[in-house]
Amino acid sequence: MISAWSAADVRAAEEPLLAEGVPLMERASFALATQVVRDVAARRGTVRGARVVLLVGAGNNGGDALHAGAVLARRGLGVTAVLVDERAHPGGLTALRRAGGRVVELFAAPGRVGAVAGDVARSDVVLDGLVGLGARGPLRGLAADLVAALVGALETAQAPALDEAAPRATRRAWVVAVDVPSGIGVDDGAVAGPVLAADRTVTFGAAKPGLLLPPAAGLAGEVAVVDIGLHLDDPPAVRRLEPDDVARSWPVPGAADHKYTRGVVGVVAGTATYPGAAVLTTTGAVCAGAGMVRYRGSVEVGRVVVGARPEVVTVPGRVQAWVVGPGVPGGPEAEDEGQDDGQHERGRAGLVAASGGLGGLAGGPVPAVVDAGGLGLLDDDSPPWFVVTPHAGELTALLRSRGEDVRRADVEAEPLRWARRAHDLTGATVLLKGGVTVVAGPGVAYAQSDGPGWLATAGAGDVLAGLLGAMLAARADEVVRHPERAAEVAAAAALVHGRAAHRANPGGPVAALDVAHAVPAEVARLLSSRRPRGTCPPTRRPEEPA
Numbered sequence: 001m002i003s004a005w006s007a008a009d010v011r012a013a014e015e016p017l018l019a020e021g022v023p024l025m026e027r028a029s030f031a032l033a034t035q036v037v038r039d040v041a042a043r044r045g046t047v048r049g050a051r052v053v054l055l056v057g058a059g060n061n062g063g064d065a066l067h068a069g070a071v072l073a074r075r076g077l078g079v080t081a082v083l084v085d086e087r088a089h090p091g092g093l094t095a096l097r098r099a100g101g102r103v104v105e106l107f108a109a110p111g112r113v114g115a116v117a118g119d120v121a122r123s124d125v126v127l128d129g130l131v132g133l134g135a136r137g138p139l140r141g142l143a144a145d146l147v148a149a150l151v152g153a154l155e156t157a158q159a160p161a162l163d164e165a166a167p168r169a170t171r172r173a174w175v176v177a178v179d180v181p182s183g184i185g186v187d188d189g190a191v192a193g194p195v196l197a198a199d200r201t202v203t204f205g206a207a208k209p210g211l212l213l214p215p216a217a218g219l220a221g222e223v224a225v226v227d228i229g230l231h232l233d234d235p236p237a238v239r240r241l242e243p244d245d246v247a248r249s250w251p252v253p254g255a256a257d258h259k260y261t262r263g264v265v266g267v268v269a270g271t272a273t274y275p276g277a278a279v280l281t282t283t284g285a286v287c288a289g290a291g292m293v294r295y296r297g298s299v300e301v302g303r304v305v306v307g308a309r310p311e312v313v314t315v316p317g318r319v320q321a322w323v324v325g326p327g328v329p330g331g332p333e334a335e336d337e338g339q340d341d342g343q344h345e346r347g348r349a350g351l352v353a354a355s356g357g358l359g360g361l362a363g364g365p366v367p368a369v370v371d372a373g374g375l376g377l378l379d380d381d382s383p384p385w386f387v388v389t390p391h392a393g394e395l396t397a398l399l400r401s402r403g404e405d406v407r408r409a410d411v412e413a414e415p416l417r418w419a420r421r422a423h424d425l426t427g428a429t430v431l432l433k434g435g436v437t438v439v440a441g442p443g444v445a446y447a448q449s450d451g452p453g454w455l456a457t458a459g460a461g462d463v464l465a466g467l468l469g470a471m472l473a474a475r476a477d478e479v480v481r482h483p484e485r486a487a488e489v490a491a492a493a494a495l496v497h498g499r500a501a502h503r504a505n506p507g508g509p510v511a512a513l514d515v516a517h518a519v520p521a522e523v524a525r526l527l528s529s530r531r532p533r534g535t536c537p538p539t540r541r542p543e544e545p546a
């Protein structure tokens, strides 16, 4: 798991160490220089003669860059520091000069910003140390002008300069962000001004939320977290599951299991107009290893589903997680005009059962996935073991229906903020789909970035809904008892879904059904890395057949 803490938490963790005189900046800058040497050596063969430019702001972030530059200069790289502020870190400047580095005082000649940016773009490596945890809002002043000019100068070049295989004319500098890409919202991932996109971010002490959250996450490149000895005791602000986390918690059936202990998924999806959604959702659930999938819909669509997936049953009965809404038209008018094929009524019944509204009759509350047309069926208050799975457009509509004056662009600019708001307004756990999938539940947030852009294809969300339904059904009791785990299961589903999309056709376009078909092999691969049985017992469910 990658855990990210806010700037304030990281600073609080630094304080006692700084008071004891622990040399945090030396640790940070040495690790930064080591990573740069590794990157240069891996791509260029030798580090000697490589040209490095440091972009240096007024604070300790610039200090990190200057000290790292001193280490690099001593290793034989040619290092130039470009200062955008006369207050550059004095210790760092002295160290760089002593090591033979050059200094360009851009602050004294701001008119040269265009020419300097052109030079910087032609270097081998750029270390962006303009601003880090101390950033207040988007970049401004000379730092903003330099980055804007540099972004333009880098635009035409294709491959990083360190990629010796690429023709020289197409190479551009390899960009390393110091702690964070300068100017991103460190705590919220906002990108409200110019930001130099990094190939690599070397971040100190712990990851920061802005490195995991869109839109800034897309500008951080590969993130390397450097341990500088901080102790962070508070829960992280944002987490990202990695394959090992999902493998560890995946419920592997044992000898005593049967289909009902594995979890039955009830699916209310699709109509005569959108029968494909019913097939994709049920296939997602079947391929994720549901003990059983019950399809609830019209006889006509049920036949299509069973024709595609003979494993699916269409008779009512006990369900351990509901999936409501994929391929179901939203809004009361769809129901009034009969376009919903009765799915609104079936969906409402599923959600009532899932919230425990039928008491002992239905065996108590169970998790639910509420997607697409199901979102309009939610009551004012939902339990947190309901996971709503909107994309940005659907989340905007959901928020607006609850009185928020918000537009899709606002949701895309601050996805975690709005996912949290939707969680607060509805009570449900919120999985907001997108290139980075953001999950907000009670006291927890996840940001998953596992799938290729090819996954943005019609029906992929239906597969995710079915897959998530199966995962929730397998851990139904646990999720209802500990609703914060619904968010973890949702993040795990996004990981499996994204990785299955890579597996379905590595490097090329994927069809939604192929993503579902790739899930079993992807789960097997995840589980193959798991420690031997006995060290981490699978989650077991006590229920007997209904």
Ligand SMILES: NC(=O)C1=CN([C@@H]2O[C@H](COP(=O)(O)OP(=O)(O)OC[C@H]3O[C@@H](n4cnc5c(N)ncnc54)[C@H](O)[C@@H]3O)[C@@H](O)[C@H]2O)[C@@H](O)CC1
Residues within 6 Å of the ligand: 014, 018, 024, 025, 026, 028, 029, 057, 058, 059, 060, 061, 062, 064, 130, 131, 132, 133, 134, 135, 136, 137, 138, 139, 140, 141, 143, 144, 178, 179, 180, 183, 204
């Ligand atoms: N406290 C420490 O000893 C350590 C700090 N570290 C580094 O120090 C950084 C934090 O240093 P600081 O607190 O000095 O802050 P920064 O260096 O991140 O930034 C502060 C400076 O940037 C300017 N600034 C702020 N917002 C700006 C904006 N929007 N546009 C342009 N300029 C802006 C401010 O005028 C201020 O002078 C971390 O990100 C990390 O790189 C590391 O060396 C680890 C140890």
Ligand SMILES: Nc1ncnc2c1ncn2[C@@H]1O[C@H](COP(=O)(O)OP(=O)(O)O)[C@@H](O)[C@H]1O
Residues within 6 Å of the ligand: 391, 432, 433, 434, 435, 436, 437, 451, 452, 453, 454, 455, 456, 457, 458, 459, 460, 461, 462, 463, 464, 497
């Ligand atoms: N740029 C992207 N990169 C990776 N995955 C994406 C991207 N955009 C969307 N996705 C994923 O693709 C799926 C699309 O789902 P959705 O929008 O609900 O489509 P549909 O409703 O047609 O099934 C979601 O899982 C989402 O997270």
Ligand SMILES: [K+]
Residues within 6 Å of the ligand: 061, 128, 129, 130, 131, 132, 177, 178, 179, 180, 181, 182
């Ligand atoms: K930076």
